[in-house]
Amino acid sequence: MDADWPLSPTPLHLNHGSFGAVPRFALTAQAALRDEMEAAPVRWFAGLPDRIAAARAEIARFLRVAPETLALVPNASGGASVAFAGLPFPHGGEIIVTDHGYGAVTMGAERLARRRHGTVRTVHVPLDAGAEEAASAVIGAITGRTALIIADHLTSPTARFLPVDLIGRVARERGIPFLVDGAHVPALLETPLAGVDCDVWVGNLHKFGCAPRSTGVLVARGPHVQELWPLIDSWGAPLPYPRRFDVQGTLDVTAQLAAPGTLTGIDARWGWAAVRARASELAGSGASVIAAAFTALTGEDHTVRVGMPAGPMRLVRLPGTLGTGPGAPDALRARVLAELSAECAFGQFGGVGYLRLSAHVYNSTADYEEFAERCVPVLTRWAGPVSTRSTPWPAPSPDR
Structure with a gap:
C-alpha cells in the first residue's frame, strides 16, 4: 500500500472521510492533464466541454444513474448551493433539516430562508434511531409551510445513514422538493441512488472514491431539473441541464477529468x-x-x-x-x-x-x-x- 499512496508515514491517518486521499496513479494522471492544458491552452479550453461530458457519462455509469441526470460540480456543498438557487422556495416558506446535518449545508439553508423571510426547522433524530423512527421524526415535522426538506444520506458528524428512501417517498407524494446530501456516499455504496426519490442528490468523488479534489456530482430528477444552473454564469447558459454545467470557462477541471480513471483504477487494483x-x-x-x-x-x-x-x-x-x-x-x-x-x-x-x-x-x-x-x-x-x-x-x- 505504501507504494500506491503518497501519504506520509506520520501523522496517523484516521480521517479519510474529511478530505480523502488520492492514489499515486490518479495524481500522475491529473498532472499529465495539467501539462496538456498548459502546453496548448486554446486547444484545451476549446475542446473542454466535450471532455467533461464524456467524463460525467463515465461517472454516471459508475454511480448507476442516467448520464442526462448528472452534472459535475466542485463539491457536495457547491451542489447544495446550486439546489438552493434553483429549487422553488416561496416567500415565508419553511425548510426542514435534521440535527445530524452538515454545518455548511445547513448554513446555506439558513441563508436561503433569510432571503425569502422563511424559517429553518431542525428535527431531532436520536443517534440510535432505526430507519422507521428516523423517517417518522422528519415526516412528522412537515407542515403546510414546508417548502424544502434536506437530509444527509450518510451523516458527517454522527457517521450514520438516514432513511432518505422513506423520506423521499413522502416528499414526492406531497410535492415537497427534497435535497439529499450524499457527500460521503459515492463509491461507499455500490448503487447509491437505488430507491432514493429526490429532486437533487449531491456527493463527492474525492472522499471514499479517492478522486483528485475537487470532484463533486449533482444528480437531478423531477420537475425542477431545468431550473438548476451552474454557480458561474458562462457560455453554456443557452444549453439544457446538464450540458450547461459542462461549460465553465477557465476553471481547472483536471480533477474531474481524472476521476473516471481513478474509480476504474481502484477497481482494477483492489476491487x-x-x-x-x-x-x-x-x-x-x-x-x-x-x-x-x-x-x-x-x-x-x-x-x-x-x-x-x-x-x-x-x-x-x-x-x-x-x-x-x-x-x-x-x-x-x-x-x-x-x-x-x-x-x-x-x-x-x-x-x-x-x-x-x-x-x-x-x-x-x-x-x-x-x-x-x-x-x-x-x-x-x-x-x-x-x-x-x-x-x-x-x-x-x-x-x-
Whole structure:
C-alpha cells in the first residue's frame, strides 16, 4: 500500500472521510492533464466541454444513474448551493433539516430562508434511531409551510445513514422538493441512488472514491431539473441541464477529468467490493480497540449505539466533556494533530463528544492499536477526572 499512496508515514491517518486521499496513479494522471492544458491552452479550453461530458457519462455509469441526470460540480456543498438557487422556495416558506446535518449545508439553508423571510426547522433524530423512527421524526415535522426538506444520506458528524428512501417517498407524494446530501456516499455504496426519490442528490468523488479534489456530482430528477444552473454564469447558459454545467470557462477541471480513471483504477487494483469490506472491517475493529482502551482507563463504556451504522465510518465516545462546547471539536482536532501527530475527526451530538473514525484501504490494524496505546491515555488526561463506572454509559439524551 505504501507504494500506491503518497501519504506520509506520520501523522496517523484516521480521517479519510474529511478530505480523502488520492492514489499515486490518479495524481500522475491529473498532472499529465495539467501539462496538456498548459502546453496548448486554446486547444484545451476549446475542446473542454466535450471532455467533461464524456467524463460525467463515465461517472454516471459508475454511480448507476442516467448520464442526462448528472452534472459535475466542485463539491457536495457547491451542489447544495446550486439546489438552493434553483429549487422553488416561496416567500415565508419553511425548510426542514435534521440535527445530524452538515454545518455548511445547513448554513446555506439558513441563508436561503433569510432571503425569502422563511424559517429553518431542525428535527431531532436520536443517534440510535432505526430507519422507521428516523423517517417518522422528519415526516412528522412537515407542515403546510414546508417548502424544502434536506437530509444527509450518510451523516458527517454522527457517521450514520438516514432513511432518505422513506423520506423521499413522502416528499414526492406531497410535492415537497427534497435535497439529499450524499457527500460521503459515492463509491461507499455500490448503487447509491437505488430507491432514493429526490429532486437533487449531491456527493463527492474525492472522499471514499479517492478522486483528485475537487470532484463533486449533482444528480437531478423531477420537475425542477431545468431550473438548476451552474454557480458561474458562462457560455453554456443557452444549453439544457446538464450540458450547461459542462461549460465553465477557465476553471481547472483536471480533477474531474481524472476521476473516471481513478474509480476504474481502484477497481482494477483492489476491487471496490473488497475495498468496502476491508474499510468496514478496519473501522469496526478499530473502534472496538480504541473504545476498549478508553474503558480500561475510565471504567465507562465508550462504544456507541448507532442506528443505521455506516461500515467504514464509526464513532467512539470521548471521556467526560472532551470535545463538547462551541468550536470544541475543531479545536480538539487541531490539538491532536499538533501534539499527538494524528489526523482525526471529532464531533459532538446531544452534549456528548465523539471521535469519528473513517477508514480506507491504506489503513491497517496497527494504526488503531497505535492510537489506542499512544493517544488514548493523553486524551483521557485532557478530559480531566472522570468517574469510574461498573455499568454501561447511558445513551445520549434526546434533549439538546
